[in-house]
Amino acid sequence: MxxxxxxxxxxxxxxGCNTNNxxxxxxxxxxxLREAEFNPDFLKGFMxxxxxxxxxxxxxxxxxxxxxxxxxxxxxxxxxxxxxxxLLEVKEV
Amino acid sequence: MPLQYLIVFASTHPExxxxxxxxxxxxxxxxxxxxxxxxxxxxxxxxxxxxLDQEExxxxxxxxxxxxxAIYEFYGQGSSYDELHACTRANEAxxxxxxxxxxxxxxxxxxxxxxxxxxxxxxxxxxxxxxxxGKIEMKNPQILFGCFEEYSSRNGLLxxxxxxxxxxxQVYFGRLLVEGSARQLVGIYDVKKRAYYGNxxxxxxxxxxxxxxxxxxxxxxxxDPFMGTGSMAYVxxxxxxxxxxxxxxxRQMRGKGKVPGVIRAAKAYGTDSRILDLCTFDxxxxxxxxxxxFDAIVxxxxxxxxxxxxxxxxxxxxxxEQLKTFMEYRNNPRVDxxxxxxxxxxxxxxxxxxxxxxxxxxxxxxxxxxxFFLPTVTDEYAExxxxxxxxxxxxxxxxxxxxxxxxxxxxxxxxxxxxxxxPRPSFEPEQPAEAGHVPAHKxxxxxxxxxxxxxxxxxxxxxx
Ligand SMILES: C[S@@+](CC[C@H](N)C(=O)[O-])C[C@H]1O[C@@H](n2cnc3c(N)ncnc32)[C@H](O)[C@@H]1O
Numbered sequence: 001m002x003x004x005x006x007x008x009x010x011x012x013x014x015x016g017c018n019t020n021n022x023x024x025x026x027x028x029x030x031x032x033l034r035e036a037e038f039n040p041d042f043l044k045g046f047m048x049x050x051x052x053x054x055x056x057x058x059x060x061x062x063x064x065x066x067x068x069x070x071x072x073x074x075x076x077x078x079x080x081x082x083x084x085x086x087l088l089e090v091k092e093v
Numbered sequence: 094m095p096l097q098y099l100i101v102f103a104s105t106h107p108e109x110x111x112x113x114x115x116x117x118x119x120x121x122x123x124x125x126x127x128x129x130x131x132x133x134x135x136x137x138x139x140x141x142x143x144x145l146d147q148e149e150x151x152x153x154x155x156x157x158x159x160x161x162x163a164i165y166e167f168y169g170q171g172s173s174y175d176e177l178h179a180c181t182r183a184n185e186a187x188x189x190x191x192x193x194x195x196x197x198x199x200x201x202x203x204x205x206x207x208x209x210x211x212x213x214x215x216x217x218x219x220x221x222x223x224x225x226x227g228k229i230e231m232k233n234p235q236i237l238f239g240c241f242e243e244y245s246s247r248n249g250l251l252x253x254x255x256x257x258x259x260x261x262x263q264v265y266f267g268r269l270l271v272e273g274s275a276r277q278l279v280g281i282y283d284v285k286k287r288a289y290y291g292n293x294x295x296x297x298x299x300x301x302x303x304x305x306x307x308x309x310x311x312x313x314x315x316x317d318p319f320m321g322t323g324s325m326a327y328v329x330x331x332x333x334x335x336x337x338x339x340x341x342x343x344r345q346m347r348g349k350g351k352v353p354g355v356i357r358a359a360k361a362y363g364t365d366s367r368i369l370d371l372c373t374f375d376x377x378x379x380x381x382x383x384x385x386x387f388d389a390i391v392x393x394x395x396x397x398x399x400x401x402x403x404x405x406x407x408x409x410x411x412x413x414e415q416l417k418t419f420m421e422y423r424n425n426p427r428v429d430x431x432x433x434x435x436x437x438x439x440x441x442x443x444x445x446x447x448x449x450x451x452x453x454x455x456x457x458x459x460x461x462x463x464x465f466f467l468p469t470v471t472d473e474y475a476e477x478x479x480x481x482x483x484x485x486x487x488x489x490x491x492x493x494x495x496x497x498x499x500x501x502x503x504x505x506x507x508x509x510x511x512x513x514x515x516p517r518p519s520f521e522p523e524q525p526a527e528a529g530h531v532p533a534h535k536x537x538x539x540x541x542x543x544x545x546x547x548x549x550x551x552x553x554x555x556x557x
Binding site: 002005008013014035046051088 | 313367370386
């Protein structure tokens with residue numbers, strides 16, 4: 001039961017788990033929404049750390065299609081708001 | 094020209110004062126210039142005159158520093174009133190504009206001493222040359238002048254009430270600019286008033302000092318790998334940080350009840366939206382996907398007295414038969430089975446400390462900070478204890494002792510100074526003791542329970 005930011009940051013390092021160690025698979029697909037403060041500077045600083053495909057896939061599995069398949073070059077407000085919502089406000093339960 | 098300010102410190106935690114000033118300065122992007130003479134920058138003294146580029150910086154320090162009681166615009170100091178007045182006259186430009194019609198009041202007070210009323214009046218009168226024309230207003234003066242006499246501590250010595258009056262070490266004079274407003278947080282974050290706490294919770298004042306060492310601010314990502322009941326999370330999220338916590342024992346973070354204890358407590362403080370997630374794992378087997386993630390790692394590592402350090406693994410490896418049974422249970426858990434509780438083995442403190450710095454080297458962003466406590470045996474401590482845990486790209490920037498007598502704990506702040514990336518530490522099982530340096534915190538737990546006995550059989554002082 002974690003936020004998608006966490007889902008994007010955790011991998012399995014157990015020996016012998018090298019093939020499919022990221023991203024961790026969801027067991028049931030259920031979500032919960034939590035509110036978080038919007039901080040564009042945090043998001044911009046954090047973008048290089050995101051495994052983008054894993055994030056987009058995870059969001060789509062949970063029914064959120066607001067993010068583009070490729071990380072955009074132009075970080076407009078609408079994009080940052082969507083990213084904020086997906087990373088910090090969607091929790092898979 | 095830089096401006097001079099007189100800082101009146103709160104009486105607690107002297108060794109934490111200067112690190113806090115420079116951290117808060119760094120956080121807001123200014124420098125706090127300390128006096129040149131070593132004795133004037135002695136952090137155990139209650140007053141200090143510092144230089145700042147702008148008045149606004151003094152306000153920032155007063156808003157954020159837990160150990161700042163008040164900040165005065167500095168007018169004069171001396172080892173006698175003659176010196177003090179000469180200095181104050183020389184600085185007339187600083188106070189001349191208050192002469193014509195500003196209402197004012199004087200306070201005359203002392204550290205480690207009580208000045209008799211009659212002499213307080215004499216002191217006020219000795220400032221007559223300022224020729225202040227404004228009204229004296231006891232209740233709501235427009236400005237407040239403060240005169241502070243500093244006496245050396247005469248701890249334990251009995252003396253009559255006003256004995257030694259006037260024999261101060263130094264006297265300071267200035268105008269009150271701002272009272273420290275961060276100190277009230279010590280009451281707000283009082284552990285006993287918290288919705289969730291436990292016997293490992295860290296006292297509020299120290300937690301807040303730790304938070305300031307992390308440079309916590311909105312949008313900073315902060316991690317406590319030994320989260321326990323979350324003391325570091327509340328204060329860092331108070332300052333805007335986004336917090337991750339993990340612990341080998343999830344019950345420490347959850348407590349009883351449906352909503353995890355740490356979240357309940359954070360909710361009461363209004364910062365639960367900044368607690369990103371709480372994860373249960375052994376830090377030596379941590380699942381972070383990559384490094385360079387956090388702006389700060391702040392933690393009170395388990396040092397074995399109240400909450401022993403453990404790590405997954407067994408003291409002795411299983412024999413073949415045990416291993417077979419174990420795998421069988423593991424592969425075919427019964428439906429009604431209790432959750433699997435993995436075996437743990439002890440984790441020696443000096444080993445843990447080295448691992449923690451390596452972990453921070455990997456997980457911190459360039460410029461990020463590791464802030465943690467290290468318990469140590471006072472008589473055996475050597476500077477090298479800390480230096481020997483540091484690895485490439487990591488620099489100790491503060492090291493403050495909280496003294497409990499025969500033992501103490503040091504709040505260590507380490508900065509990652511490079512933008513190089515480092516691999517995940519291996520957390521290799523303890524190597525046989527090397528011939529190298531043996532720090533005083535090695536086997537702290539054993540030493541603690543032996544009462545820090547030295548070879549001559551002498552026993553140390555207080556217990557925590
Ligand atoms: C001194 S307590 C931290 C207290 C915390 N600051 C608080 O406010 O309660 C140390 C914590 O480290 C945890 N711990 C011990 N060994 C660990 C390990 N190998 N990995 C992760 N956590 C561990 C313990 O369960 C304990 O909660």
